[in-house]
Amino acid sequence: MSDEKPFVHPYIPNSVPEVKEQMLREIGVRSVDELYGDIPERLRFRGRMNLPEPLTSEAALKRHVEGILGRNRSCAEALSFLGGGCWPHYVPAVCDEINRRSEFLTAYAGEPYEDHGRFQALFEYESLMAELLDMDVVNVPTFDWCQAASTAVRMAGRITKRGEALVVDTTGPDRLLVMKNYCRGVMSLVPVRHDPVTGGMDLEDLAVKFTERTAAVYFENPSYLGLLETQGQRIAEVAHARGGLCVVGVDPISLGVIAPPSHYGADIVCGDIQPLGIHMNFGGGQGGFISTRDEERFVMEYPSRLFGIAKTAVEGEWGFGDVAYDRTSFGVREKGKEFVGTAAALWGITAGVYLALMGPQGMRELGQHILQKSQYAVKRIATFSGVKAPRFRSPYFKEFVVDFTGTGKSVADINQALLGRGIFGGRDLGRDFPGLAGCALFCVTEVHTKNDIDSLAAALEEVLR
Amino acid sequence: MKLRAFHQAKWDEEVIFELSTKGERGILVAPVENAIANEVGDGISALPESLRRKTPPALPEISQMRALKHYLRLSQHTLGADLNVDIGQGTCTVKYNPKINDALAASPKVAELHPFQDESTVQGALEIIHRTDLFMREISGLDRFSFQPASGSAAILAMASIIQAWHESRGEGKTRDEVITTIFSHPSDAAAAAVKGYKVVTIYQTEDGLPDLEALKLAVSERTAGLLITNPEDTGIFNPKIDEITRIVRAAGGLCGYDQANANGILGVTRAREAGFDMCFFNLHKTFGTPHGCGGPACGALGVVRELTDYLPVPLVDFDGEKYMLRHDLKYTIGKVRSFYGVFPAILKAYAWIMSLGERGLREAANVAVLNNNYILEKVKRIRGASAPFAPGRHRIEQVRYSWEKMTKETAVTTEDVALRMADFGFHLWSSHHPFIVPEPFTIEPTESYSKAEIDEYLAALRKISDEAYEDPAKVKGAPYRSVVHRIDHSSFDDPAKWAITWRSYLKKHGKGI
Numbered sequence: 001m002s003d004e005k006p007f008v009h010p011y012i013p014n015s016v017p018e019v020k021e022q023m024l025r026e027i028g029v030r031s032v033d034e035l036y037g038d039i040p041e042r043l044r045f046r047g048r049m050n051l052p053e054p055l056t057s058e059a060a061l062k063r064h065v066e067g068i069l070g071r072n073r074s075c076a077e078a079l080s081f082l083g084g085g086c087w088p089h090y091v092p093a094v095c096d097e098i099n100r101r102s103e104f105l106t107a108y109a110g111e112p113y114e115d116h117g118r119f120q121a122l123f124e125y126e127s128l129m130a131e132l133l134d135m136d137v138v139n140v141p142t143f144d145w146c147q148a149a150s151t152a153v154r155m156a157g158r159i160t161k162r163g164e165a166l167v168v169d170t171t172g173p174d175r176l177l178v179m180k181n182y183c184r185g186v187m188s189l190v191p192v193r194h195d196p197v198t199g200g201m202d203l204e205d206l207a208v209k210f211t212e213r214t215a216a217v218y219f220e221n222p223s224y225l226g227l228l229e230t231q232g233q234r235i236a237e238v239a240h241a242r243g244g245l246c247v248v249g250v251d252p253i254s255l256g257v258i259a260p261p262s263h264y265g266a267d268i269v270c271g272d273i274q275p276l277g278i279h280m281n282f283g284g285g286q287g288g289f290i291s292t293r294d295e296e297r298f299v300m301e302y303p304s305r306l307f308g309i310a311k312t313a314v315e316g317e318w319g320f321g322d323v324a325y326d327r328t329s330f331g332v333r334e335k336g337k338e339f340v341g342t343a344a345a346l347w348g349i350t351a352g353v354y355l356a357l358m359g360p361q362g363m364r365e366l367g368q369h370i371l372q373k374s375q376y377a378v379k380r381i382a383t384f385s386g387v388k389a390p391r392f393r394s395p396y397f398k399e400f401v402v403d404f405t406g407t408g409k410s411v412a413d414i415n416q417a418l419l420g421r422g423i424f425g426g427r428d429l430g431r432d433f434p435g436l437a438g439c440a441l442f443c444v445t446e447v448h449t450k451n452d453i454d455s456l457a458a459a460l461e462e463v464l465r
Numbered sequence: 466m467k468l469r470a471f472h473q474a475k476w477d478e479e480v481i482f483e484l485s486t487k488g489e490r491g492i493l494v495a496p497v498e499n500a501i502a503n504e505v506g507d508g509i510s511a512l513p514e515s516l517r518r519k520t521p522p523a524l525p526e527i528s529q530m531r532a533l534k535h536y537l538r539l540s541q542h543t544l545g546a547d548l549n550v551d552i553g554q555g556t557c558t559v560k561y562n563p564k565i566n567d568a569l570a571a572s573p574k575v576a577e578l579h580p581f582q583d584e585s586t587v588q589g590a591l592e593i594i595h596r597t598d599l600f601m602r603e604i605s606g607l608d609r610f611s612f613q614p615a616s617g618s619a620a621i622l623a624m625a626s627i628i629q630a631w632h633e634s635r636g637e638g639k640t641r642d643e644v645i646t647t648i649f650s651h652p653s654d655a656a657a658a659a660v661k662g663y664k665v666v667t668i669y670q671t672e673d674g675l676p677d678l679e680a681l682k683l684a685v686s687e688r689t690a691g692l693l694i695t696n697p698e699d700t701g702i703f704n705p706k707i708d709e710i711t712r713i714v715r716a717a718g719g720l721c722g723y724d725q726a727n728a729n730g731i732l733g734v735t736r737a738r739e740a741g742f743d744m745c746f747f748n749l750h751k752t753f754g755t756p757h758g759c760g761g762p763a764c765g766a767l768g769v770v771r772e773l774t775d776y777l778p779v780p781l782v783d784f785d786g787e788k789y790m791l792r793h794d795l796k797y798t799i800g801k802v803r804s805f806y807g808v809f810p811a812i813l814k815a816y817a818w819i820m821s822l823g824e825r826g827l828r829e830a831a832n833v834a835v836l837n838n839n840y841i842l843e844k845v846k847r848i849r850g851a852s853a854p855f856a857p858g859r860h861r862i863e864q865v866r867y868s869w870e871k872m873t874k875e876t877a878v879t880t881e882d883v884a885l886r887m888a889d890f891g892f893h894l895w896s897s898h899h900p901f902i903v904p905e906p907f908t909i910e911p912t913e914s915y916s917k918a919e920i921d922e923y924l925a926a927l928r929k930i931s932d933e934a935y936e937d938p939a940k941v942k943g944a945p946y947r948s949v950v951h952r953i954d955h956s957s958f959d960d961p962a963k964w965a966i967t968w969r970s971y972l973k974k975h976g977k978g979i
Contacts, residue, residue: 012829037860038862068593069572084581104540109557177801184662310958361490376504419583
């Protein structure tokens with residue numbers, strides 16, 4: 001390296017040669033290479049990494065990256081009706097203001113003293129979610145709904161000491177893939193059929209399959225297909241009567257108007273916080289929550305951090321800290337519950353901000369707004385000949401299935417034609433649900449105006465003509 | 466060296482529920498257009514009675530500025546890396562996260578992308594993923610990367626899943642039921658393997674601080690499924706026999722996964738390929754400069770050799786020379802470890818970080834991280850009561866696990882006491898992962914981001930506290946004094962009758978107020 005010009009980079013203060021020299025002298029070596037003395041020559045990489053010439057000026061870097069990103073056409077530049085686990089909702093400016101703060105953005109794993117605010121913000125997130133869910137325990141977020149559902153099922157397995165879980169076959173496809181991999185070799189997942197007319201769970205199939213080996217039944221409300229499960233109470237009763245648990249995945253943004261799963265017998269509730277003030281981020285905005293009653297047999301099975309509130313040495317001061325730390329893998333490695341680590345804390349803080357802003361009234365109004373908008377969209381789409389909307393009879397929230405099979409056109413062709421009109425049509429369900437070939441999943445939220453929905457209807461009219 | 470007269474912000478801020486005033490609003494939701502209401506009614510009537518929420522959630526009611534102020538105050542109660550010399554959270558690689566990268570990720574061209582958009586509308590995003598894959602191949606010597614795992618632990622889980630799927634595909638899934646790791650590897654190397662049903666075999670270190678090779682030779686057998694190991698381990702000692710370890714495990718028929726969550730000291734210096742690994746992963750939120758975000762969102766970039774490409778989670782991003790596309794048809798895929806394609810903003814930020822530094826910059830970052838670390842080692846060894854166990858006289862890579870054992874014996878001041886006192890100077894000091902193999906441990910990892918002057922300031926605080934421990938131990942044991950709060954009463958945290966994980970639970974168990 002001695003024949004090269006010094007490389008001084010703004011991110012590396014001690015790349016200044018004089019400083020480097022001084023530090024080497026204090027260590028008592030002549031070159032940095034000496035510090036690598038423990039790495040034998042056979043393990044040294046003496047080649048060059050084939051990387052592009054660096055763009056060391058920030059201006060050039062910005063131009064380069066923006067050039068690549070310019071090839072994206074985002075949902076802000078089109079009219080999108082895509083959902084399916086990542087949803088467009090309005091993000092209040094305060095949410096971005098808080099999660100872009102240096103203090104939160106660049107903090108990590110400090111103590112509950114100098115990082116008191118991180119602990120408090122996440123404790124408050126747990127507490128705000130607990131009100132929404134009407135349950136007493138919520139974890140510090142995990143990666144996403146997929147992980148939350150996987151862990152919820154594994155928790156149920158440990159609590160009941162049973163090795164099998166029933167999963168309704170309308171469960172989100174990503175969710176199912178993650179759950180299958182997470183349970184492989186330890187728990188088996190058995191599908192339960194949905195009723196082809198209502199889209200809800202087939203209770204006869206449930207009754208046959210829920211045995212003394214079954215730890216839990218898992219369903220989603222609303223389901224991946226947007227359908228509301230109206231038989232929650234009966235499903236929970238079947239599980240409980242046979243000594244098992246009821247695990248429910250839920251979209252938290254529905255809970256201002258829709259009863260939380262704890263009201264119809266759920267023992268473990270899970271879901272995603274992305275709707276609560278977090279941008280879609282190409283699917284990078286997900287965060288998973290898990291919630292239970294405050295019973296030791298449940299709490300001790302969480303793998304996650306659980307931040308609790310306590311007093312300090314000074315009267316009137318709130319302190320925070322880890323509850324039951326010794327159940328975690330941080331505490332006892334493989335003897336802990338699953339594993340814990342970095343996941344989605346910043347999104348947890350953000351979701352807390354969102355719920356604090358929305359309040360009870362806001363959540364109710366938003367839930368109602370989404371119900372009305374999605375019902376209106378269905379009404380408009382259902383008018384076209386050969387189109388069946390909604391495909392299933394159950395009530396729905398935010399998303400609904402549109403069946404185009406009667407039009408003689410494929411979803412792919414329809415979506416291509418819509419794309420040409422600046423519209424991202426509904427998710428083609430054929431690949432993930434062979435029984436729903438020719439159907440698409442549309443998502444309508446508060447970000448859509450009546451005009452937007454009317455534009456979709458007008459475009460569909462042209463496309464289907 | 467001047468020690469600053471620091472005092473952290475202390476707002477004596479309420480818990481958010483205490484700020485509620487009935488009727489206040491933080492943000493409004495527009496009602497639907499009249500025409501829609503006329504057409505569909507109130508929307509709620511479509512729901513059966515049993516599905517309607519009867520009582521509204523008991524969320525607080527707070528005006529916008531007060532809610533904002535609350536969270537801004539909590540942010541001031543948090544010591545992010547941007548505000549301190551964040552070298553005391555060893556193993557976490559807390560380095561500078563360039564602001565330009567955050568600004569790029571905040572663009573609607575990123576924030577408002579939906580993962581199910583037509584591929585033709587997300588070519589830019591797919592290109593970033595593909596190009597970052599190419600970079601990671603160069604850095605590791607391996608052949609293909611997935612960015613789906615959303616953390617290092619998730620990447621470890623993915624490696625354990627690939628180990629499982631590989632043996633199952635060869636008919637040895639049932640018989641190979643053990644995964645080997647080492648005690649100084651990250652706890653998740655053990656824990657994530659156990660999630661997959663593996664029996665975990667942990668190799669301890671010998672006197673030189675490195676895993677016991679003889680114990681490893683005894684541990685491998687026809688039951689060995691694989692190895693998950695960190696190197697350098699938490700001690701910062703590079704394991705020169707790492708290739709012998711992989712040879713032993715491979716000879717027994719196991720796959721080898723390299724935990725390179727933290728590769729900050731070895732970029733361009735030594736690679737997974739030469740060390741004989743089948744898989745590795747890098748935490749983009751550590752080595753590649755993306756923010757830690759209080760603990761995520763994040764990315765564990767998972768790389769494999771060609772033979773294991775078909776086991777990766779789906780989809781991968783392919784490039785045919787003209788366009789980028791998602792590829793789902795991998796024969797032995799483990800399925801998925803996270804929804805969609807992982808945390809895209811983290812991938813983008815890592816891409817920008819690498820593009821800013823290039824080949825030489827990456828090597829320089831590693832070199833300076835190692836220089837800084839050995840400079841600190843030299844200085845800490847001279848602090849009264851501190852020591853650097855194992856490998857005396859040898860240099861370390863990116864971090865060192867130190868010990869206050871001597872100080873604790875002589876003064877009763879523990880590593881936890883020192884950590885809390887460090888908060889009074891505006892610093893973090895993290896002890897270590899459990900179990901404490903090194904007594905009274907602390908781990909320092911300077912990265913390349915902090916100047917010599919900043920490092921000297923941190924060292925001055927350590928020296929000052931050591932002096933205090935020997936002269937006035939009560940002072941240290943009473944800390945913190947200038948942080949946000951004082952010593953927390955932990956007694957309720959392990960007591961189911963008293964612990965309170967939510968505010969409502971606190972009120973139920975302890976009554977209103979403090």
